Amino acid sequence: MIALSFDNARVLRPEGWDDQPLSMAGGRICADPQVLRVDLAGYDLLPGIVDAHGDGFERHMAPRRGALRERDAGMVAVAAELAANGITTAALAQFWSWEGGMRGPDFAAEVFAAVAAVAPTVPVDLRLQLRLETHFLDGFAAAEAAVARWGIGHVVFNDHLPHDRLAAGRTPPRLTGQALKSGRSPEAHLALMQGLHARAAEVPAALDALCARLAARGVTMGSHDDGSADTRALWRARGARVSEFPETREAALAARQAGDAVVLGAPNVVRGASHAGNVSALDLVAEGLCDALASDYHYPAPARAAWRCVELGILTEAQAWALVSEGPARLLGLTDRGRLEPGLRADLIVRDSATRRIEATFAGGQLAFMSGAVAARFLS
Secondary structure (H helix, E strand, C coil): CCCEEEECCEEEECCEEECCCEEEECCEEECCCCCCEEECCCEEEEECEEEEEECCCHHHHCCECCCECCCHHHHHHHHHHHHHCCEEEEEEEEEECCCCHHHCHHHHHHHHHHHHHHHHHCCCEEEEEEEEECCCHHHHHHHHHHHHHHCCCEEEEECCCCHHHHHCCCCCCCHHHHHHHHCCCHHHHHHHHHHHHHCHHHHHHHHHHHHHHHHHCCCEEEEECCCCHHHHHHHHHCCCCEEECCCCHHHHHHHHHCCCEEEEEHHHHHHCCCCCCCCCHHHHHHCCCCCEEECECCCCHHHHHHHHHHHCCCCCHHHHHHCCCHHHHHHCCCCCCCCCCCCCECCEEEEECCCCCEEEEEECCEEEEECCCHHHHHHC
């Protein structure tokens, strides 16, 4: 662990900016000045980003479908990319789905094994989120076993079946492309979806039982793409108290009023709109209906989204940065990070004050990333 004090930087503390020195030792922020001191005039120090949901790791694990699988080396590259974007804690959101391919159980097992092998060797805290398809009834037992085996503390429920199309006897959109990704023929893929849809009546009771068992294990549970207040209430009754990427203001408001956490997509904020045509994350942030901004599919997005909220006058920088640090840490139950306070993990970012470019990242008091002119401050 590195022991040093940072001088002359702007430091973003819970109450706002100040220019007092910040010190770390033994992997923690500390109150005592250290012998080794670094002059960071012209730089900002901010809490490390906690990413509550991201699947940007997939391209490192399987950079070209059917051509190459890079398990451990790919996960090392993931950790490096996370650190370069200021992310010091990352929930890697991996599907456990009937969809197959990179969303199927076999690929999930590779991801879980890679995290288990690599996480102890890198500074960034790599964590797992299992995204379970609600109608994948035959996969529930194996998913639950994976949660136990790999110590997964976060499960989110999705439903990607095109129920309306299937009920009407119509062919779902993008069937051929999805079938190719799954390794099935379009006919076999359609038959699978039809079979899953036909068992819809069995799903509620199966989910009730599974959620009860996961809750007993202390697993944090959430639902993905809530479309209404009724949907959110249904998941809340099962113990799923995190609403990921609600599709409507109604669902987000229902979550807030009931004390459930709301996670929105940082790319949505950067773009200014949902790529799927759902409610704007910017509008929800402006209404106070957001606890965390997550990378979703693009690791640079959380830092950029926080600044976008400031540029638009929606939030102060302290408020905006809390959505990518303290807020997600809280909903994940990680009370030891997310703020620059003595006793907490030394997860912090060194950012050029003029360009807002992240030039160094420390995770748990270890150097995770450094690039550019700031290196001279540490080496001189």
